[in-house]
Amino acid sequence: MRLTLDGHMRFLHADGRGCWAGARVIGEHSGQNKDTVLAYRELAFKEGWLMPAPPDEAEHTGEIWACVPDHVQINPKYLLDATVRRHRTARPTPSDLTLNNSLLTPKEISDENIEPETDRERKEQLARSRKVQLQAWLAANATVKRYFHDLDAVATLTPVTLRFDGFRQVIQEVIEGSARGLRSCQ
Numbered sequence: 592m593r594l595t596l597d598g599h600m601r602f603l604h605a606d607g608r609g610c611w612a613g614a615r616v617i618g619e620h621s622g623q624n625k626d627t628v629l630a631y632r633e634l635a636f637k638e639g640w641l642m643p644a645p646p647d648e649a650e651h652t653g654e655i656w657a658c659v660p661d662h663v664q665i666n667p668k669y670l671l672d673a674t675v676r677r678h679r680t681a682r683p684t685p686s687d688l689t690l691n692n693s694l695l696t697p698k699e700i701s702d703e704n705i706e707p708e709t710d711r712e713r714k715e716q717l718a719r720s721r722k723v724q725l726q727a728w729l730a731a732n733a734t735v736k737r738y739f740h741d742l743d744a745v746a747t748l749t750p751v752t753l754r755f756d757g758f759r760q761v762i763q764e765v766i767e768g769s770a771r772g773l774r775s776c777q
Contacts (some may be wrong), residue, residue, distance in 0.1 A: 592631040592634055592642075593624065594621040594623055594631075594634060594747075595617065595623065595627070595628050595631035595632055595635065596619050596631075596635060596640055596641075596657075598612075598617035598618065598621030599612075599617060599632075599635075599655060599657065600657065601617075601621075601639065602616075602621050603656075603657055604616070607650075607656055607657035607658070607731070608644065608654070608656045608657075609650055609656075610654065610656070610657075611650070611651040611652075611653055611654045611655070614628040614629045614632065615628075617632075632655075639657070639658060639659070639660030639661065639762045640657070640658065640659075640660065640661055641655050641657060641658065642655070642656050643655060643656075644656050644699055648734060649732075663747070670691075672727065683719060684745055701761065712733060721752075721755045721758070722755070722761050724753055724755045724758050725749070725761050725762070726761065728749075728750070728753055728763060729745070729762065729765045732748075732768065734748065735748050735749075736769075738764050739769060739770075741760060742763060745762050745766070746758070746759055746762060749762065
């Protein structure tokens with residue numbers, strides 16, 4: 592089974608997700624034939640070393656994820672990595688953050704982009720534009736929706752390019768609107 596698991600590992604992403612290689616391809620990379628890979632894959636599913644990806648999170652049909660059986664103890668030093676979690680955390684992890692997130696403030700971004708925001712009218716126009724973009728981003732981003740229970744978490748996930756004076760208020764309004772919509776559907 593070890594060779595079969597090693598063959599699967601060669602096609603997984605760093606977070607243990609994303610293997611959709613067929614048994615024949617895995618066999619070629621692990622020195623086994625297709626039937627042996629299929630037999631050990633079935634055993635790995637039963638023992639808890641592999642699992643089918645949830646359909647709503649899979650990149651491809653038939654995708655397989657690596658996992659650790661409950662009876663296996665994990666050294667706590669490995670649990671600090673964001674990719675190794677027994678339970679989903681209530682706070683965003685590094686893998687949840689968008690690539691365009693940075694520690695720059697909106698003013699610093701404006702200075703970088705040479706967008707002088709000196710006149711009040713220009714500043715208000717930019718804020719209105721960012722408000723619409725922020726609302727669209729909040730409505731479309733599945734990762735952010737997981738954190739709608741925590742305003743600070745959503746604010747952390749918000750790309751700096753969508754931040755402006757009052758952006759937290761917009762987030763709060765979207766979260767409340769979403770909660771009202773869910774209650775009216777029940």
